[in-house]
Amino acid sequence: MSNLRPLPLIQRVFAALALLVLLAGCATTPPDSVLAVPAPAQKYAAIVVDARTGKQLFEVSSTAQRYPASLTKMMTLYLLFEALESGRVSKQTQIPVSDNAASQPPTKLRFRRGESIDVDSAIRAIVVKSANDVAVAVGEYLGGSEVQFAATMTSKARQLGMTSTIFRNASGLPDDGQMTTARDMAVLGMALRQRFPQQFHYFSESDFMFRGRLVRGHNDMLGRVRGVDGIKTGYIRASGFNIVTSYNADGRNLIVVVMGADSARQRNDHVEALIQRSLSPTADGAKTRLMFAEQ
Template identity: 40%
Template sequence: MPIVRRFVLALMLSLTALAPAWANPLLVVDRATLDVLYAEDAGRPWHPASLTKLMTAYVVFEELAKGTVTMEMPVTISRKAFNQAPSKSGLPVDSAVSLKDALYILIVKSANDIAVAIAETVGGSEADFVSKMNDAAQRMGLTATHFVNPHGLHDPAQVTSARDLAIIALYIEQSFPQYMPMFSTAVVRLGKARLESNNGLLEGFVGTTGMKTGYVCASGLNIVATVDRDGRRLLAVVLGGSSGRERNERAAGLFLDALSGRLSPKGQSVLSLPNAVGAAPVDMRSQICGAEAKAYVAAQEAAFPMGLKDQPSYLTADIAPREYTAVDLGRLRAGIALPRPRPSHVPMFTTPVESAAIEDVLRPAITAGGLDIALPRPRPADL
């Protein structure tokens, strides 16, 4: 072997050895029982990136349940919303979509302009909407979570944990199952645009039902995913991936380990998992976008090559993507009626939603509007 080639190989091996091995947060939960099947650094503070939008959607679902907003009301792109960094919807200033369409674009495309527009429409202002997000987080018992914005673009104070993200996902499914199809949608068509999800499991892993991906340099590539397969209902959280390939393949691998029995209950509920309260959130900018990125990616690829060129993949299914068509309502100005009749609003819930006790502890109800949202809870045992 030529000397230069031996030197390059030795350098690559040394970089792999020195770079951090995979030690980022991983979590697998049985959604039927809330049992933890696997947890690694699940309470470690982490920047959520666009996984923030799980809470953004949840707050909207609460407001829909209280009747303060309707699915038909227009969500208009303000100048502030338009000025957000990508990912974006492509809609111009003053254009509008219905709240229902906005939710689909928020979840599937992870559009930051839509997140701000929704916050301004539903909360009256972005700041007031974020207050609702933090109120919901407190009621859910998310002790590692604090929100500064509704989209997840990086802010040092925007923080969560794998444990808290799993609980948000459980709340969405158990309190508002009617909206779960939004999270399993892979494509939104808006005019000539085809807005696609980054959740590769939706088209490559049988049984995937959602939910959300996210990325900023400070967090790496993250995913919260749900799968219904072989009579099992599972949830996985992967944070800090070095690539979309790694993030998606790791989530699929965790699901396969759970389905095969290699992961089993640890005698702990996800609700009782501890958070590292007070610890500083991990900042991955150097490893993902900075000086250490090359070595970090090389180490991660060496440790987990699934899905790389000429390597096997867990994402081998060929699933037709679920699609949704949104409608651009055009430019809307104050005082101008919508271009279609608006049906009268019928409240989604005529009575408050039943509150559930877990471990004999009740969380506070929603502070405005009187609606009481149940905690995530295990399904009753089959008789």
């Protein structure tokens, strides 16, 4: 197994004894197991990384080029968190929503001409709702234009060790030139937790209040598996259903990336299976045969 090189780790102790109950009824992974893959081979990619050590625990096509879809917004948020850290913005800073941003296709919050959104609400809108209008507004505000912001996103990706990622927009909406890999998304997932532990709580939120109404999210992994605390889902037709998931319990911290699933349900089932496999005492020595969905 290979090692990824995460940013310097910030030591945090997490305990979740309920995990023992969750796993008590689960059989350990046998030496030769079948792991059902919820996607055609040309779209599927996956990786599981021990985020504390950088050790790769599982991978299939993890360096193959894939469309990130709304996983792109993880980098948009990374740069917004940097702006918060530097003092360039505060959580109360108002971000104007341009006509261009407001015109983005759903999902979005739907702004009228001249409206704005504060940074704290913008973060929640991007994490929970995956709001394209808000992501573009953030990109325009921080970069001067979305094109320039995307160039900054790609430059930051290289700094983090994301060697195969090119960003073209802030939202993840379709662009043939916007590509990434499962490995690079794992690097970004680890970097977000390690660099911004004080902001990572946003990724565990499943809803938020905006202008008097409850906005619900669609990351169904939250609350499904004890220890899952984020991070981000994504979908466009070209990519299939993508997700980066953080698991943090009982002294274990995993980053799980699944790309190209046929449905959100199949994607989530696969993530759960990969978590259970990776927590098994026999995981390192297990042989895993992959069974792909029918084309």
